[in-house]
Amino acid sequence: MPIQPDLEWHQHLAEGRFMLCADAATGVPFYPPRAIVPGKGSEDVVWIPASGRGTVYSSTTVYKRLPETNYNVALVDLAEGPRMMSRIEGIDPADVVIGMAVTARIEWPEGGDPFVVFVPAEGAE
Known part of the structure; x- marks a missing residue:
């Protein structure tokens, strides 16, 4: 196979x-x-x-026209070593900073495939 x-x-x-x-x-x-x-x-x-722990390596805010919401695209260095592209949620996209500790969360949109996003780790905001 x-x-x-x-x-x-x-x-x-x-x-x-x-x-x-x-x-x-x-x-x-x-x-x-x-x-x-x-x-x-x-x-x-x-x-x-994967532990789910990571650190923001870089982030950029994508600005949308109203009424859509702005979002970020981030590179996250995982605790295990690899770097992955994702989003940081639970915080205003402009407040994401390089070096911020984050934790992975699995999102599963209705009718879509699951994917990994990150949220600020406890005390990281």
């Missing part, structure tokens, strides 16, 4: 688990999910649980 990392990623999220792919030989995680370990060409990929 072919490895389908994107399908597995969404399946984990649908089951309420934030998981990362990792090199089975070293345990080093990577993102986005791939069928082959980056830089090695090895297909020895395993799934490991």
Whole structure:
């Protein structure tokens, strides 16, 4: 059976688990999910649980015309090492700052696929 990392990623999220792919030989995680370990060409990929902790590496606010709401696009350095693109929610987009501690949350919009967003960690605002 072919490895389908994107399908597995969404399946984990649908089951309420934030998981990362990792090199089975070293345990080093990577993102986005791939069928082959980056830089090695090895297909020895395993799934490991992510802590959900991260730090904002960069953020930009996307300004929308009224009545739509502004939002941000952020790069988050995960505690496990990889960097992922997402959004920071629960805070005004202009108040997101580099270095802010954040925690992952799985969102599942009606009729859509689950995805990961981040919220400020306790005491990070």
